[in-house]
Amino acid sequence: MSETHDIVIIGNGILGYATALELVRTDPDLRVAVVGPSDREGSATAAAGAMLNCFGEVTHRTLSSEPGRTKLELSLHALEAWPTWLDELNNDLADDRQLAIREGTYVLLNSCGGQLDSLNYRAITNALSSYGRKYEILPLGDVPNLDPATNARPLEAVHLPQEGSIDARAVLNRVAEVARQRGVTVLDDSVVGWRQADGRAQGIELRSGGILSGGRFLVAAGAFTPAIVEDLKDTTAPLMPIFAGVGVAVTCKATSSGLRHVVRTPNRSGGCGLHLVPGDDTVYIGATNDVLLKPGAWSSLGMAHFLAGGAMEQFDRRLFGSSVTAWHAGNRPLSLDGFPVIGKLWQDNVWVLSGTYRDGFHCAPVLARHTADLLRGGTGVLGHDLFTPLRAPLRTMSREQAVDDMVLHCVSQFYQYSPRLAPWMRVTDGIEVQVRTRTEATYRELGSDTGLAPELLELLNWGEGRKHVLAAFRQYLDAAA
Numbered sequence: 092m093s094e095t096h097d098i099v100i101i102g103n104g105i106l107g108y109a110t111a112l113e114l115v116r117t118d119p120d121l122r123v124a125v126v127g128p129s130d131r132e133g134s135a136t137a138a139a140g141a142m143l144n145c146f147g148e149v150t151h152r153t154l155s156s157e158p159g160r161t162k163l164e165l166s167l168h169a170l171e172a173w174p175t176w177l178d179e180l181n182n183d184l185a186d187d188r189q190l191a192i193r194e195g196t197y198v199l200l201n202s203c204g205g206q207l208d209s210l211n212y213r214a215i216t217n218a219l220s221s222y223g224r225k226y227e228i229l230p231l232g233d234v235p236n237l238d239p240a241t242n243a244r245p246l247e248a249v250h251l252p253q254e255g256s257i258d259a260r261a262v263l264n265r266v267a268e269v270a271r272q273r274g275v276t277v278l279d280d281s282v283v284g285w286r287q288a289d290g291r292a293q294g295i296e297l298r299s300g301g302i303l304s305g306g307r308f309l310v311a312a313g314a315f316t317p318a319i320v321e322d323l324k325d326t327t328a329p330l331m332p333i334f335a336g337v338g339v340a341v342t343c344k345a346t347s348s349g350l351r352h353v354v355r356t357p358n359r360s361g362g363c364g365l366h367l368v369p370g371d372d373t374v375y376i377g378a379t380n381d382v383l384l385k386p387g388a389w390s391s392l393g394m395a396h397f398l399a400g401g402a403m404e405q406f407d408r409r410l411f412g413s414s415v416t417a418w419h420a421g422n423r424p425l426s427l428d429g430f431p432v433i434g435k436l437w438q439d440n441v442w443v444l445s446g447t448y449r450d451g452f453h454c455a456p457v458l459a460r461h462t463a464d465l466l467r468g469g470t471g472v473l474g475h476d477l478f479t480p481l482r483a484p485l486r487t488m489s490r491e492q493a494v495d496d497m498v499l500h501c502v503s504q505f506y507q508y509s510p511r512l513a514p515w516m517r518v519t520d521g522i523e524v525q526v527r528t529r530t531e532a533t534y535r536e537l538g539s540d541t542g543l544a545p546e547l548l549e550l551l552n553w554g555e556g557r558k559h560v561l562a563a564f565r566q567y568l569d570a571a572a
């Protein structure tokens with residue numbers, strides 16, 4: 092075998108690189124390699140805004156379960172870690188390469204998303220107050236420089252001064268630069284197989300034909316992780332399934348848009364809500380969410396229409412004249428129970444860090460520290476192992492609650508397309524019955540009581556190749572029971 096490293100990291104997104112940097116900072120003698128294709132096609136990090144939101148991500152389900160509360164604590168921990176983490180990164184960069192967090196997020200409650208928006212918005216303000224965090228309610232939704240269509244204006248908004256944003260691609264670029272400066276080996280390549288002996292991984296086979304040997308391995312390849320670890324599987328315990336939440340976003344020239352802070356809706360319609368993240372002279376508008384069994388990466392006319400229409404109508408009509416500078420498409424790693432997947436696999440020298448779904452960028456400083464500690468033989472910094480990869484699904488809601496949520500999300504989706512109804516047309520009653528009937532039938536076919544997120548139920552209800560999808564879910568749920 093060629094070259095030996097102490098630790099080989101598979102995946103060149105934010106989580107792979109941030110963990111590599113953490114490792115060499117703590118122990119400069121460690122030989123660490125990061126492997127991943129330089130085009131990063133389908134990478135989540137390369138498509139993210141990114142909002143550094145914690146309470147902005149809360150939903151009406153977050154605080155009602157132990158795993159939900161634990162996940163919020165992780166996000167809070169990350170919020171606190173970001174300023175120091177970024178200072179440390181900046182210390183290794185020339186003055187003109189340094190980055191800063193743009194402060195502040197406004198969450199809008201408007202009438203473009205159905206009752207779900209009200210539930211999630213109220214859950215955010217309640218969580219802020221129960222955790223004693225700073226926030227300011229704008230009773231008439233008077234967000235500075237917002238310019239929505241009158242019939243899509245916010246009814247109320249909440250300002251989260253402690254939650255901001257940063258350019259995800261710029262951060263990734265700088266973390267990779269500093270990791271290289273500090274001695275991390277970077278390979279522009281892909282893993283296509285494993286070399287194993289005596290129940291341990293010995294090395295990885297590269298697309299270019301070489302083999303890289305190592306002592307310990309971390310697979311941090313986002314939604315691509317399940318395919319990479321497939322060959323390592325044994326029958327002792329099933330790996331938590333990880334799907335691909337394909338998200339499309341667009342960057343435009345800011346032109347006359349005056350928005351200087353993140354503006355967003357609550358999470359809605361099986362997605363992360365509509366959001367606008369300002370840059371120096373650009374605005375990023377995100378994001379859609381289509382859950383697939385395997386990663387894909389595309390943007391369609393329908394996605395373009397949804398994003399552009401929503402942003403102009405709900406945030407800023409002046410965006411109409413903005414020129415598009417880039418489309419982004421990436422795969423959010425979504426686990427079957429919606430929680431991160433972190434820890435050791437079947438072999439005692441292979442770990443996984445994935446399943447971070449829609450806030451893995453925000454959580455990166457803490458997840459990197461935690462995983463680096465695990466790789467060095469420690470117990471991590473999270474103080475629990477709830478997110479271990481070979482787990483049964485974490486329970487956050489009942490089957491009945493999952494069906495109710497699915498109905499809320501579908502009705503919300505309906506209103507996002509701005510239908511105008513005569514007052515006597517109770518069209519959504521029909522949608523509710525249709526979605527409920529379909530989802531209950533899916534649950535009967537699945538034969539499980541596990542409460543699943545609406546975006547997964549959408550895949551099971553109407554997704555392409557649904558028989559195959561149902562079989563994959565059943566296989567894991569039976570094995571994990």
Ligand SMILES: Cc1cc2nc3c(=O)[nH]c(=O)nc-3n(C[C@H](O)[C@H](O)[C@H](O)COP(=O)(O)OP(=O)(O)OC[C@H]3O[C@@H](n4cnc5c(N)ncnc54)[C@H](O)[C@@H]3O)c2cc1C
Nearest residue numbers: 102104105106134135136142282313338421450451452453
């Ligand atoms: C549109 C969109 C918007 C988002 N917005 C936000 C946000 O505002 N805030 C936030 O916190 N999070 C956001 N997220 C989520 C966030 O981006 C992810 O949680 C996080 O970036 C995951 O990082 P990662 O390093 O695990 O995965 P990735 O960034 O996907 O990186 C995995 C890497 O592995 C590489 N790879 C694939 N196959 C192989 C192989 N065989 N061998 C080696 N390497 C391989 C890929 O090329 C890729 O570069 C968003 C995601 C999307 C898609």
